[in-house]
Amino acid sequence: MDYTFAGPKAWEKITATTKKSGPRKAAVAFLGREAPSLMPLTENDVLVCNASDSALRSHSTSPDAISDYLSRGVEVWSSAALHAKVIATSKWAIVGSANASRHSARRTNEAAIITDDSEIVSEVKNFVDCEIAALDATEQITVEDLPRLRAVWNEGLNADPRFGVPGVNKSVDELISNPDAYFYICKDDTVDVDAATSSQARKAIRRGHATAEFAIGVVAIEADQPPLDIGDLLFWWDQEGIDVPAVVIDIPRPALDGSDGRTYQAYRYRKDLHWLTWDHLRAELPAALWTLLDHDEPHIEGTLADTTPRGAFTKQARLARALLQLWGLAIPDPI
Structure with a gap:
């Protein structure tokens, strides 16, 4: 018997193993658009x-990925309770943490x-097999279901991403909703967004994002x-210090002026916080x-x-966590 560990960037080995002899059976909770290339299932396979x-509204599972699998002859089922990430070929089993997505392959x-x-x-x-047996026959996804899946996905273009996938630890009352959030500490050289585009961005975001506690901005x-991912954490710095942290809350949208392919994304931040000076940070x-x-x-x-x-946090992660603590911001517990 052979055992191999894959990580922290696990998808290269997972993909290579999945390509081996079928038929394959997989239960992987969330599918990004890149899922069919990361997890190359084919005819007679089951997913x-x-x-x-x-999951569709929050853009955690892509209907385009499902469409690709169906076109390849894969039998696809949906379970709202699924959180597993397992794959079996005729000879190999893969048991791990990775969803089939670009975020999982590149970021986490x-x-x-x-x-x-x-x-x-x-x-x-x-x-x-047991997951499928527990489902109703209507939970098998067919080509006829794709228009509805895409319509629900499109609803998510204006949806509040804080209300998303069951089992994902999210709080509407906290700035940080993801304990694994990707963060950037970078220079504030963002391009000014024209007033019309900024207004359109604010209208595209549900009112729940702009409250007495939170304000919305556009980058x-x-x-x-x-593009940035929903949930990404931004720390912008300039010559004075570091501005209050912001969290991306929307997918990329085209600028109204069509300026050379530029897009914009909305973020939110706490109104009651203030930027920290370099002297304060040093101390x-x-x-x-x-x-x-x-x-x-x-x-x-x-x-x-x-x-x-x-198993200890890296210096970079410790720095981001320390900055959040200076502002008194909580990080949710891991799932």
Whole structure:
């Protein structure tokens, strides 16, 4: 028997193993648009995912990915309760943490065990079969369902992403909704957004985002820059210090003036917080963390959950967490 560990960037090994002999059975909760290339299932394979309305509205599961799988002859089912990430081929089993998405492949640190232990392979297949057996026949997704799935997905273009996938730890009362949030500590060189575009952005976001406690802003994304993900955490700095943290709350949208492919994204921040001066940061941060900022043009990014091989938080993650603590902002507990 062979056992292999894949991580923290696990998808290269997962994809290579999934390509091996079928038929395959998979239960992977959430599917990004890139799922069919990351998890290359084909005819006679079976897939259970979470294609509930909330998963579609929050853009956690892509109807385009489901459409691709159906066109390849994959049998697709939806379970709103699914949170597992397991795959079985004729010989191999994969048990891990990774959803089939670009975010999982590029942003987050995942882990998986890959084994040819026949008992584990059988158990994974049985798990998938039991998931399907517990579903109603209407939970099998067919081509006829795709227009409805896309309509629900499109509803999410204006949906409040704080109300999303069951099982995801989100609070409408806190700025940070994701304990694994990706963060950027970067220079405030954002492009000014014209008033008309800013107004349109605010109208596209549900009123629940702009409250007595939270305000909404808009950041311009140049054509050569990748878009931000909903939930990304932004710390902008300038010569005076670091501005209050902001969290992205919307997908990219085109600028009204069509300025060379530029898009814009909305974010929210706490109205009662104020930017922190460099002198204040130097005095309050531990020396080891201050050194990350104490040089020209610091640019730091990562996730709040980044850890070292021994399980301790990395310096970058510790810095982001320390900044949030200086503002008295809470990080939700892991799921």
